[in-house]
Amino acid sequence: MSDTQPLVRLAAVNKHFGELHVLQDINLEVDRGEVIVVIGPSGSGKSTLCRAINRLETIDDGVIELDGQPLPQEGKALARLRSDVGMVFQSFNLFAHKTILENVTLGPIKVRKLKKAAANEEAMALLDRVGVANQAHKMPAQLSGGQQQRVAIARALAMKPKVILFDEPTSALDPEMVNEVLDVMVSLAKEGMTMIVVTHEMGFARKAADRVVFMADGQIVEEADPESFFTNPQSERARDFLGKIL
Numbered sequence: 003m004s005d006t007q008p009l010v011r012l013a014a015v016n017k018h019f020g021e022l023h024v025l026q027d028i029n030l031e032v033d034r035g036e037v038i039v040v041i042g043p044s045g046s047g048k049s050t051l052c053r054a055i056n057r058l059e060t061i062d063d064g065v066i067e068l069d070g071q072p073l074p075q076e077g078k079a080l081a082r083l084r085s086d087v088g089m090v091f092q093s094f095n096l097f098a099h100k101t102i103l104e105n106v107t108l109g110p111i112k113v114r115k116l117k118k119a120a121a122n123e124e125a126m127a128l129l130d131r132v133g134v135a136n137q138a139h140k141m142p143a144q145l146s147g148g149q150q151q152r153v154a155i156a157r158a159l160a161m162k163p164k165v166i167l168f169d170e171p172t173s174a175l176d177p178e179m180v181n182e183v184l185d186v187m188v189s190l191a192k193e194g195m196t197m198i199v200v201t202h203e204m205g206f207a208r209k210a211a212d213r214v215v216f217m218a219d220g221q222i223v224e225e226a227d228p229e230s231f232f233t234n235p236q237s238e239r240a241r242d243f244l245g246k247i248l
């Protein structure tokens with residue numbers, strides 16, 4: 003596991019859903035500590051890309067590697083992959099019938115084999131870090147969307163992931179809650195977490211992204227640093243897309 007090889011590497015990845023060629027010859031390398039923002043029109047394959055990296059979707063051909071190793075297919079290795087690759091979804095996906103604290107400790111107890119007391123201690127520190135420690139004994143439905151999404155981030159961190167994938171983490175939030183979640187993500191980025199973030203939040207991209215990857219129709223059309231991408235997009239499709247969202 004050399005430090006010079008990319009943490010995540012996709013090479014010539016293809017995926018179809020029936021007739022639909024949803025990922026077309028995708029090549030992408032993400033270094034340790036790098037923050038990638040993926041943007042592009044709805045249906046362009048952004049979620050499928052994230053899901054493939056977490057192996058929630060299989061691919062037809064090509065390779066996806068984490069730390070130089072191809073993604074495992076099954077069994078314990080797959081469970082380990084799921085803790086190495088954190089995922090934060092648009093819809094929070096907290097366990098509705100568990101407390102906030104239990105939501106964060108469940109994985110560490112089951113997968114990392116932590117004792118409950120140790121898991122609780124770590125979880126409280128993480129909840130504190132995302133600003134919701136005082137909600138630990140409530141149920142998810144008692145929290146605002148912004149608070150729930152911050153819990154989801156704490157839950158991902160509790161597995162000590164090597165990389166966290168965020169799939170439109172603020173799209174389901176009321177506008178006044180977007181920033182409290184983005185602020186947590188910006189601080190994670192500054193602390194050196196490797197992140198792949200699907201979002202149209204340009205402010206976040208400008209503040210935190212090392213690189214913007216623009217996808218359209220299953221392809222990576224353009225990659226650039228945020229400033230160049232937003233001020234001087236190279237492709238017609240990127241210009242067209244930015245014209246619609248800015």
Ligand code: ADP
Binds near residue numbers: 019045049
């Ligand atoms: P994005 O996240 O960029 O909006 P997605 O990766 O969700 O795009 O979807 C890309 C395309 O693949 C869309 O046309 C979508 O309808 C299709 N798709 C996604 N998941 C499935 C699936 N499980 N079965 C069939 N088609 C799918």
Ligand code: MG
Binds near residue numbers: 048049050169170
């Ligand atoms: Mg999506």
